Structures are given as structure tokens and as C-alpha cells.
Amino acid sequence: MQIKPIHQKIFEKAKPFLRTRKNLIHTRIALRYALELLQSDQGDEDIVIPAVLLHDVGWKTIPEELHLTAFGPNPSNPKLAKVHEIEGAKMAEAILSKHQYPPKKVKEICQIIRGHDTRKRAISADDRIVKDADKLWRYSRKGMAIDLERFNVKPAPYLDYLEKVINQWFLTSTAREIAKKEIQKRRTQHFIHIICK
Numbered sequence: 001m002q003i004k005p006i007h008q009k010i011f012e013k014a015k016p017f018l019r020t021r022k023n024l025i026h027t028r029i030a031l032r033y034a035l036e037l038l039q040s041d042q043g044d045e046d047i048v049i050p051a052v053l054l055h056d057v058g059w060k061t062i063p064e065e066l067h068l069t070a071f072g073p074n075p076s077n078p079k080l081a082k083v084h085e086i087e088g089a090k091m092a093e094a095i096l097s098k099h100q101y102p103p104k105k106v107k108e109i110c111q112i113i114r115g116h117d118t119r120k121r122a123i124s125a126d127d128r129i130v131k132d133a134d135k136l137w138r139y140s141r142k143g144m145a146i147d148l149e150r151f152n153v154k155p156a157p158y159l160d161y162l163e164k165v166i167n168q169w170f171l172t173s174t175a176r177e178i179a180k181k182e183i184q185k186r187r188t189q190h191f192i193h194i195i196c197k
């Protein structure tokens with residue numbers, strides 16, 4: 001997976017803030033999907049890639065034991081989702097400005113981060129890609145394994161749920177196709193796991 005040297009530098013600065021819960025692995029996987037989406041969907045990689053790398057740095061400002069109260073099937077403290085967006089946008093601005101990133105791009109990246117979870121509609125084509133890459137993580141092998149444990153759910157019904165929400169969650173048709181393919185792969189893996197037990 002190749003990203004520009006400037007984006008790699010930004011990622012290095014983001015990493016200390018992503019070492020909380022599973023955010024570093026989440027970001028790596030979301031990055032992989034963002035790069036895949038950029039191959040077929042129009043987007044500015046100088047906006048999309050930094051936005052993906054920095055979108056969840058704000059979680060570092062919230063005690064880890066409270067993270068799971070902010071999202072998932074039954075969030076008891078959904079306001080925290082907004083906090084990680086606002087704090088994350090401030091941190092992203094500081095990191096990007098230190099790297100003399102173009103101010104116009106910094107502004108757009110921070111706008112995306114400020115609503116990446118709570119704003120359901122996308123404000124631009126770049127935002128659409130960031131939102132879809134962020135959610136595709138749940139369909140990845142690692143992301144799904146983490147969520148099964150985190151939410152204490154069984155693979156078969158969870159896969160049915162992930163399949164049902166595809167049209168509602170994803171904003172690009174490319175992401176919908178990727179999600180469907182991932183579901184097939186996860187079902188095959190689950191089936192192999194059952195027969196090999």
C-alpha cells in the first residue's frame with residue numbers, strides 16, 4: 001500500500017493518538033479501503049487520505065473505558081461521538097498546519113472530520129469516500145472479529161445484519177460492491193471455521 005511521503009509523515013504524527021482501543025488497526029484498514037475506492041471513484045487523495053488517517057485521533061481525548069458507550073448497537077452516551085469529532089478536527093488542524101499543508105485543504109479535511117460519524121449526509125465526493133472507507137472496516141476480517149467480541153454477537157446473525165444495512169450505510173456504489181464481496185468472504189471463512197472445528 002503506497003501513500004505519498006507527506007501523508008506517511010502525517011500518519012506518523014497521528015499514530016500516538018491512534019494507540020487507543022483498536023484505532024490504529026482500524027485506521028490502517030480504512031486507509032486500505034480508501035485507496036481502493038479512489039481507484040474507481042473521483043476524489044482528491046490529498047483530502048481523502050489525510051482525512052482518513054486523522055479522522056479518529058480525537059478518541060485519545062476521551063477515557064478509553066467510555067469509548068464503547070458512544071457507539072455500537074445501544075450507545076448510552078452518544079454525545080461522545082461528537083466530542084471525538086470536534087477534538088479530532090482541532091488535532092488534525094494542528095498536525096496538518098505543522099506540515100505546511102495547503103490551508104484550503106486543511107479546512108476541507110477538518111470539515112470532514114468534524115462530522116464523519118454524526119453527519120449522515122456527505123458534504124462532498126471526498127467526504128463520501130471517507131465515510132464509506134470508515135464503515136467498510138466493519139466488513140473486513142479483522143474489523144468483524146473485533147466487533148463480534150466487542151458487541152458479544154454471533155457471526156451468522158451479525159453477517160445478516162451487515163448485509164441488510166449495506167444500502168442504508170454506504171454512499172458510493174463501489175463501497176456497496178466491496179461490502180457485498182467482503183460479506184461473501186466472511187461467510188466462507190465462517191463456514192470453513194465451522195466444518196473444521
Ligand SMILES: [Fe+2]
Binds near residue numbers: 055056084116117
Ligand atoms: Fe470516528
Ligand SMILES: [Fe+2]
Binds near residue numbers: 026055056134
Ligand atoms: Fe473511524
